[in-house]
Amino acid sequence: MMSNGGKVEVKRVFIGAGCNRIVNNVSWGASGLVSFGAHNAVAIFSPKSAQILTTLPEHKAVVNCTHWLPTSKFLFKAKQLEQHYLLSGDAAGVIILWELSLTNGKWRQVLQLPQLHEKGVTCISGIMVSQTEAMFASTSSDGSVCVWELVFPLTGGGDCKLSILHSFSVGSKSMVALSLAELPGDSGQIVLAMGGLDNKIHLYCGGRTGKFVHSCELKGHTDWIRSLDFSLPISINEKVNNIFLVSSSQDKGIRIWKMAPCSSVSNGHAISSKREISLSSYIEGPVLVAGSSSFQISLESLLIGHEDWVYSVMWQPPLPASRERHANYQPLSILSASMDKTMMIWQPEKNSGVWMNVVTVGELSHCALGFYGGHWSPDGDSILAHGYGGSFHLWKNVGNDNWLPQKVPSGHFASVTDIAWARTGDYIMSVSHDQTARIYAPWKVKASLEDGEFWHEIARPQVHGHDINCMAIIHSKGNHRFVGGADEKVARVFEAPLSFLKTLNNATLRKSCSSDDVIGDVQILGANMSALGLSQKPIYVQAVHEASERSGVDGFETLETIPDAVPTVFTEPPIEDQLAWHTLWPESHKLYGHGNELFALCCDHKGELLASSCKAQSAVVAEVWLWQVGSWKAVGRLQSHSLTVTQMEFSHDDNFLLTVSRDRQFSIFSITKTGTGEISYRLIVRQEGHKRIIWSCSWNPHGHEFATGSRDKTVKIWMMERESSIRQLMTLPQFTSSVTALSWIGFHRQKNNGLLAVGMENGQIELWNLSYKRADDGSIAAPGLATSLAVRIDPFICHASTVNHLAWKKNEDDHTSMQLASCGADNCVRVFDVTVQ
Structure with missing residues (x-):
């Protein structure tokens, strides 16, 4: 077993996070991995395993956009690369370059770009101009556009060379969409298309090293331009290389622009390109002059089909060269994603050449509330959307344009x-x-796949109309229950329905019905969402025999009608639509009493008492209420603090309740239960523990010692000596940031050893060894408590902002392997395996 200073190893088991509700936030790289912003972290997920692999922590503001170099469009140029690169831009104008080593999967931060944007970065778009050179452009809400060149190292571990080619301002109407392309031919000219708030598409031309010059404008859209994407050159009649630009707008339309090389530029054309051009003259359109070559632009097609803003359009990535084709082949296929909750694939009809919508997915998404972007996989057989609710939606073509939903992280x-x-x-x-x-939950797989289990979201028991601040799981026998507290004065009690219990059995591959055999007693199959998102009403088993025979989707009749939920037993992890609609738990009780929004909840270890607190500015409002589990009667109002009680915890024997508060005090109440079930309580200690707000507390699972953590960057260990006296055992060395979360776990064989998990405001988590000796009376004997830092968890698997809560899994059997769960302000839920050697 572990002695003081024993070796502790920590591994990532699971990361759950949703996507920022921002348009250019997602990028699918030639590496096969998808990047997205989760608050101020950059998250990386593998579509194959539907798992988030890591998060990249350095941004101090919300991540607005990510962009791979090379993206899926340049898969054919990525074959020889050992490193792939990722750009991420945030709401403070900072852009960071990351490097992924394909050989070992390790990430490193290469550099932070010189900050030329004063406000948030809204779009980054890049192209590979050779195997080791990339160009990319970035734009910001401050109206500036920057064009950069990046040269990759030839060998792993070498340095990237970054240079700024051109930086210019486009005025007060900023650009929100960018696309770069190499013009066909041998001129080496680059074209940059940008669009934004003035409804026009602006085309700039420049060399690989020179400045970019405004060449022409494309008019036609009647609202903001939202997305632009250049195709690779497309051969027509195997002679002329044309290049196509697709644009989408908030006017619900998509336009395809054709750029064909001119043999020579006549004076007439040159004049017409300078003149204001109306839509009627778009048959010829303006001429793009780039160095010695010029291109005639014309409107190829106008695609009408979406019923709301079209947030993104993207050409299908080119197919690699084959025996039939010597060159890479750019398919004539466009993916669009819209706020109307659909993604569409458009292709020209073989005979007429008229562009048609050939595939539509997502039309049954009642809860997606619109798509913010759509992306092709590098091989073109999968499409990914990200939605208003931070959710991902992935469809795979399983043959003959049959697109089926796939599992994704959530x-x-x-x-x-x-x-x-x-x-x-x-x-x-x-x-x-x-x-x-x-x-x-970890979804165990019978077949021996790698690792044998992956974590997935298996239910969404509450979808509410208020922000939820706290919850407590009830620990008594019987059915699974929890209490949630939100920005309302009511705590709500929920009970697991039959559909969840059966789904959980499938996830854990249990042979028996349930550990407590509660399934036979549960008469509620699921729950319906309320109109205002407050009370979730039960659906009873008897009433749904017909509905349960249908599948969930059959219940949807039209887009306008909101159907009843169809509680479903899942045999594999559910996808977003199923989670949001069919996995709710029914509400069984409401607990009234608090005067303000609820802030903290906790349940005792026997599952008999629940304690709750609310936001408070006075002693009367700062009362902690005690509730009897089952009858849900209020059985106590504990007065001690003058400001919000931030966390509470019952001691391991349930005899004491520890509370900590914004008023810098901690309090201990003794809780006595009489044989008749009555509760008596009294305040035995109130003491100022820290110089700033106390955010967190945790009892030793095997004694009456406890830890408190504060904004003053300290953790203090205390001990109850007698009924009413407290002794401070020690203060841990000062931390680098405010301490916001604590959780103490003891070891069963060696009860005098434990690990204290410490979470901080900067997202860091540290595990500390605690070892001590007890005297005969149970007190800690001299020389007292010995502490040492066991491990500082790697920042790439830690949180990128405040750790809000830590929780150890109670592990009665294995004494060397434990699991720690954490949650944070970076929108992430994390589970770690902690092994003690």
Whole structure:
């Protein structure tokens, strides 16, 4: 077992996170990985395993956009590369370059670009001009556009060379969409298309090293330009290389522009390109002059089909050269994503050449609330959308244009405020300011796949109309229950429905019905969402025999009618639409009493008492209420603090309740239960513990010692000596940031050893060894408590902003392998394997 200073190893098990609700936030690289912003972290996920692999922490502001070099468009140029690169831009104008080594999967931050943008970066778009050279452009809401060149190192570990080619301002109407392309021919000219708030597409031309000059404007859209994408050159009649530009707008339309090389530029053309051009003259359109070559631009097609803003358009990535084709082949296929909750694939009809919508997906997404972007996989057989609710939606072409939904990572899209393990340890539950409660579980697979289990979101028990601040899982026997507290004065009690219990059995591959055999007693199959997103009404087993025979999708009749939920037993992890609609838990009770928004909840270890606190500016409002589990009667109002009680925890024997507060005090109440079930309580200690707000506390699972963590960057360990006296055992060395979360776990064989997990405001998590000796009376004997830093968790698997809560899984059997769950303001839920050697 572990002695003081024993070796502790930490591995990532699971990361759950939702996508920022921003348009240019997602990028699918030639590496096969997808990047997206999750608050101020850059998250990387693998579509093959539907798992988030890592998060990249350095941004101090919300991540607005990510862009791979090379993207899926340049897969054919990425074959020889050992490193792939990723650009990420944030709301403060900072752009960071990251390097991924394909050989070992390791990430490193290469450099932070010189900050030329004064406001948030809104779009980054790049192209590969050779195997080792890339050019990219960035734009910001301050109206500036920058064009950069990046030269990759020839060998791994070498340095990248970055140079700024041109920086210019486009005025007060900033650009929100960019696309770069190499013009056909041997001129080496680059064209940059940009569009934004003035409804026009602006084309700039420049050499590989020189400045970019405004060449012409394309008019026609009647609202903001939202997305632009150049094709690779397309051969017509195997002679002329044309290049196509597709644009989409908030006017619900998509336009395809053709750029064909001119043999020579006549004076007439030169004059017409300078003149104001109306839509009627677009048959010829303006001429783009780039160095010694020129290109005639014309409107190829206008695609009408979406019913709302079209946020993104993208050409299908080129297919690699084959025996039939010597060159890479650019398919004539465009993917569009819209706020009307659909993605469409457009292709020209073989005979007439008229562009048609050939595939539509997503039309049944009642809860997606629109798509913010769509992306092709590098091989063109999968399409990915990200939605208003931070969710991903992935479809794969399984043959003959049959596009089927696939599993994707999921998670909260706002700060995750609380997290807890199930009583059985089978799953974790988290709640968030995105107004949802979510359940994640390892889905065990019978076949011997790699690792044998992957974590997935398996239920969304509460979808609410208020931000949820706290939750507590009830630890008593019987059915799974939890209590949620939100920005309202009511705590709500939820009970697991039959559909969830059966789904959980499938996830854990249990042979029996359930550990407590509760399935036979549960008469509620699921729950319906309320009109205002407040009370979730039960759906009873008897009433749904017909509905349960249908599949969930059959219940959807039209887009306008909101159907009843169809509670479903899942045999594989559910996808977004199923989670949002068919996995709700029914609400069984409301707990009234608090005067303000709820802030903290906790349940005792026997599952008999619940404690709750709310936001408070006075002693009367700062009362902690005690509720009896089952009858849900208020059985106590504990007065001690004058400001919000930030966290509470019952001691391991349930005899004491520890509370910490914004008023810098901690309090201990003794809780006595009489044989008749009555509760008596009294305040035995109130003491100022720190110089700033106390954010967190945690009891030693095997004694009456406890830890408190504060904004003053310290963690203090205290001990109850007698009924009413407290002794401070020690203060840990000062931390680099405010301490916002604590969780203490003890070891069963060596009860005098433990690990204290410490979470901080900067996202860092540290594990500290605690070892001590007890005297005969149970007190800690001299020389007292010995502490040492066991491990500082790698920042690439830690949080990128404040750690809000930490929770150890109670592990009665294995004494060397433990699991730690955490949640944070970076929208992430994380699970770590902690091994003690």
